[in-house]
Amino acid sequence: MDRVEIAVLGYGTVGSGVVEVLNTNQEIINRRAGKDIHVKYVLDLRDFPGDPIQEKVVHQMDPILEDPDVKVVVEVMGGVEPSYSYVKKALLAGKSVATSNKELVARHGAELLKIAGENRVNFFYEASVGGGIPVIRPMFSCLTAEDIDEVSGILNGTTNYILSKMTFEGADFESVLKEAQEKGYAERNPEADVEGYDAGRKIAILSSMVCEKQVDFESVYMEGITKITREDILYAGKLNRAIKLLARSRMQDGVMYAMVAPFLVENDHPLYSVNGVFNAIFVHGNMLGDAMFYGKGAGKLPTASAVVADVVDAVKHLGINIRIRWSQEKMQVGEIKDFACRFLVRIPEDCLKKAQEAFGQTETVDAGVPGEIGLITGVMREEDFAEAAAKLPVINRIRLNG
Amino acid sequence: MDRVEIAVLGYGTVGSGVVEVLNTNQEIINRRAGKDIHVKYVLDLRDFPGDPIQEKVVHQMDPILEDPDVKVVVEVMGGVEPSYSYVKKALLAGKSVATSNKELVARHGAELLKIAGENRVNFFYEASVGGGIPVIRPMFSCLTAEDIDEVSGILNGTTNYILSKMTFEGADFESVLKEAQEKGYAERNPEADVEGYDAGRKIAILSSMVCEKQVDFESVYMEGITKITREDILYAGKLNRAIKLLARSRMQDGVMYAMVAPFLVENDHPLYSVNGVFNAIFVHGNMLGDAMFYGKGAGKLPTASAVVADVVDAVKHLGINIRIRWSQEKMQVGEIKDFACRFLVRIPEDCLKKAQEAFGQTETVDAGVPGEIGLITGVMREEDFAEAAAKLPVINRIRLNG
Numbered sequence A, B: 001m002d003r004v005e006i007a008v009l010g011y012g013t014v015g016s017g018v019v020e021v022l023n024t025n026q027e028i029i030n031r032r033a034g035k036d037i038h039v040k041y042v043l044d045l046r047d048f049p050g051d052p053i054q055e056k057v058v059h060q061m062d063p064i065l066e067d068p069d070v071k072v073v074v075e076v077m078g079g080v081e082p083s084y085s086y087v088k089k090a091l092l093a094g095k096s097v098a099t100s101n102k103e104l105v106a107r108h109g110a111e112l113l114k115i116a117g118e119n120r121v122n123f124f125y126e127a128s129v130g131g132g133i134p135v136i137r138p139m140f141s142c143l144t145a146e147d148i149d150e151v152s153g154i155l156n157g158t159t160n161y162i163l164s165k166m167t168f169e170g171a172d173f174e175s176v177l178k179e180a181q182e183k184g185y186a187e188r189n190p191e192a193d194v195e196g197y198d199a200g201r202k203i204a205i206l207s208s209m210v211c212e213k214q215v216d217f218e219s220v221y222m223e224g225i226t227k228i229t230r231e232d233i234l235y236a237g238k239l240n241r242a243i244k245l246l247a248r249s250r251m252q253d254g255v256m257y258a259m260v261a262p263f264l265v266e267n268d269h270p271l272y273s274v275n276g277v278f279n280a281i282f283v284h285g286n287m288l289g290d291a292m293f294y295g296k297g298a299g300k301l302p303t304a305s306a307v308v309a310d311v312v313d314a315v316k317h318l319g320i321n322i323r324i325r326w327s328q329e330k331m332q333v334g335e336i337k338d339f340a341c342r343f344l345v346r347i348p349e350d351c352l353k354k355a356q357e358a359f360g361q362t363e364t365v366d367a368g369v370p371g372e373i374g375l376i377t378g379v380m381r382e383e384d385f386a387e388a389a390a391k392l393p394v395i396n397r398i399r400l401n402g
Helices: A011-022 A028-034 A062-066 A083-092 A102-118 A138-142 A157-169 A173-183 A197-211 A230-238 A302-316 A347-358 A382-390 B014-024 B026-033 B060-068 B082-094 B102-118 B136-140 B157-169 B173-183 B196-212 B231-236 B300-316 B349-359 B383-390
Strands: A005-011 A036-043 A071-075 A096-099 A150-153 A241-250 A255-266 A278-285 A289-296 A341-350 A362-365 A373-377 A398-399 B003-009 B037-044 B070-075 B096-099 B148-154 B243-251 B255-266 B279-284 B288-297 B344-350 B362-365 B372-377 B394-399
Touching: A005 B383, A011 A028, A011 A036, A011 A102, A011 A302, A011 B148, A011 B157, A036 A062, A036 A302, A036 B394, A062 A083, A071 A083, A071 A197, A071 A302, A071 B383, A083 A096, A083 A102, A096 A102, A096 A278, A102 A150, A102 A197, A138 A197, A138 A341, A138 B136, A150 A197, A150 A255, A157 A173, A157 A230, A157 A278, A157 A382, A157 B231, A230 A241, A230 A341, A230 A373, A230 A398, A241 A398, A241 B037, A278 B372, A302 B349, A341 B255, A347 A373, A347 A382, A398 B243, A398 B372, B014 B026, B014 B300, B026 B300, B037 B300, B060 B082, B070 B082, B070 B300, B082 B102, B096 B102, B096 B300, B102 B196, B136 B196, B148 B196, B157 B173, B157 B243, B157 B279, B173 B288, B196 B243, B196 B255, B231 B344, B231 B394, B243 B394, B344 B349, B344 B383, B349 B362
Parallel strands: A005 A036, A005 A071, A071 A096, A255 A398, B003 B037, B003 B070, B070 B096, B255 B394
Antiparallel strands: A150 A241, A150 A278, A241 A255, A278 A289, A289 B288, A341 A373, A341 A398, A362 A373, B148 B243, B148 B279, B243 B255, B279 B288, B344 B372, B344 B394, B362 B372
């Protein structure tokens, strides 16, 4: 079997996972790739004395770029720089790239795909969204007959773990977060997760895939889970719903809305039962109807498995660019104020009459929380909802999915 | 945009769906394919006066085979003959083929893939398993870094609908089947569905994809849902499980077992909440862990959408064979008697002591069914279970998943 050399940029969690996956499933992977995949370089600032890859460690990108034997570069360093420069140079040097770097892909995906096309190589990024769950490739190679009007994902395992714990154990946000941090499921600085920024980068990528134009991370409306309380969970239970942080891209009256926010998901929706650290991506197409992809959205080996699958595909397509449609043209994304949905709004009991006047047609929900009452509004634009809510001492409000 | 001609063999439910999908999403599909996809011929024994495709109808295969403009042939007639002959001739004539025909694929998939490879065309069959759910392509293009030790699917919508109805409404098998037939969810002759043959063909295909060798339909152990009763559903509820007809391929001690049978699925398993006519395919890989693909497993438009996606991929790869590994070499599949799992066994109350002696370590389950008791056995080989059960007046027995 012919040998093909690859380089791994970054020997952190995912990078060492890539080496582990390649070693563990070597025979299967090589058979499927039709070539003997061999790691020639590992780029890292550090040395790894005692690690079998130590002899492959380089501290500079140039040897990799200059080595014509290296056909595929794996970028798993994270962050925009120097990842972006390295990836661009690799593509220009005629090497395919597989990356798990959502920040890089969200910001520069369209440009890097263009460069890959011009250089008859491939830029793959399956692991940048949903970790080990196949979703990027199914979108560009399986759902090609579909007009997709919704992609809604549970794309962040940390927040889903926290919300599941709050749901099943009646715990509050702060204590579950603390426990998650102790167990290593949440970062010391959890902002990127709990404020929805991580999921926001991923939905920016998926939204771009859907409309085939550039949806900037900055144009994604983001609301995290820090304001979700134990009482909200009681209301959810009463409504036979679960609170999920959804990263979603949805067409409404011909306009695409991209957002991350907690939603009350109904119990017959496939996302309802996605619990713990699992992720899932729900897609709705005009011919297919509902579909969902489920699995491990993070973690060393699942993520590395997706990266290696990209390497295999790159090796199978040496010299052939697989066209992924994502132009640099900016997509006009709708403003959140125009997005319409139903809301659960919690208000003090004695404001019921005033609230019913403000929100129009509503249903009341009594979740047994003393002194307050919940109302389910009709479908309202965010702006109209906010205007009505401003007149009231609202305790909290959560959007309903469907 | 260049035009590419295709032919549709069979203008039944799926065939007319293919034409409908192509018409409805024409612009999107052509953009993604990079070519203007045009139906030149529709092969059918019938004529369709008044239908816009009438002028394209031919009654013979030869004009299609002899027309060099036809690059892709869609086979949606079903059955092995004449489908097999037509598909083979089309591939030999240098035309790619997309099919939804599970019988054809289960029986001749390996040979047709080989012929496609030799003729630098493609043989795609995404719609043959799981209807609109992307699963075949994810298996050969996404999970390539995985050593897959289990594929378990809910692959038949009719039986899942019946079991869901029995679960949620406490109805019995016969009455739900009758209702399903009246609604058109079940065939007049429901044998292929309720006895597990339909799911058996699909798991034969998926098993072949996993081991990359030929798993014959005839080597799949099949047990349907006709013996599942209202009382079994009560036991399932008591155990916090749901009865699902699983089509499964599983490695046990290095041996692959392929089967279709009702299983008691635990409530934290992703297949547990797959209800009604929905299908799902659960996959376990050694790096990825659990993953699942969910959606519409049947129906005109979802199935047609998968066929058209195959057409798009074929059009994008004219002159390039995408290698799908599935050799004609027969896979040695384990005999059901050696398969091991836990069982729920229902026996008359007064046989409890005798049963506990026969099955060894067990747990009792009281589902409130008068005069009887349930036992959960330890993990037992089928043969050992059967031997122990033969000594007792067993009312019913169902395997446990996990």
